[in-house]
Amino acid sequence: MSSQVKPHILFSREQIEAKVKKLAAEIREDYQDKHPLLIGILKGSFMFMADLIRLLDFSLELDFIRLSSYGRGRQTSGKIKVVQALRCPIKGRDVLVIEDIVDTGLTISFLLDYLQKRKPASLKLCALTDKPSRRQVPVTIDYLGFTAPNKFIVGYGLDWDEKFRNLPDICVLEGEG
C-alpha cells in the first residue's frame, strides 16, 4: 500500500464518544461495587481505555499487557505470545479485558485462556470493535462497541504498520476492500 493512502471515516469521533458513554454505563452497572482490575491490551486499546475509565466513577485498578500477534503486516500469524506481562496478580480479582478489535479471535482467545489459568474471580471482555466475518475461533464479547465490516480499520488507537493511531475517528483506508 502506498503512503499516499487516505483514511476515510467509518465511525466518527461523535459516534465513538456516544458509544464509549454507553459502554461505561453498562460496565458501571456491573462493576461499581467490585473494585475490578481493567486490563488493556497494548498498544491498540490505549485511547479507548483512557476515554472509558474517565467515565467510570468508582474504584478500580488498571494494568496492561502486550501481546505479539500481528507483525508489521495485516495477517495474524496465529502464534501469540506475551511480550509485556501484567504487574498485578489477578487471582480472585474481577477482571475486565479492554481490547480494540476482535478480528480472527485468535489473540483474545489466547489471552482469555492465559488469564483464566491464573484464577480470577470473574473474567469478561469489552471490545470497542468486532469484525465477526473474520472469526476463526468463537469469542464471547460481553461489552461491544461497534460491529465493523470486513475492512482494515485504523484510528482511535488502531494502526496500520504503526501509523494512524492518532486519528480521532475510526477510519478505513481508501481503496481497501
Ligand code: IMP
Ligand atoms: P485477531 O487475533 O485476528 O483477533 O487480531 C487481533 C489484533 O489484530 C487486534 O488487537 C489488532 O491489534 C489487530 N487487528 C485486527 N484487525 C485490525 C484492523 O482492522 N485494524 C487494526 N488492527 C487490527
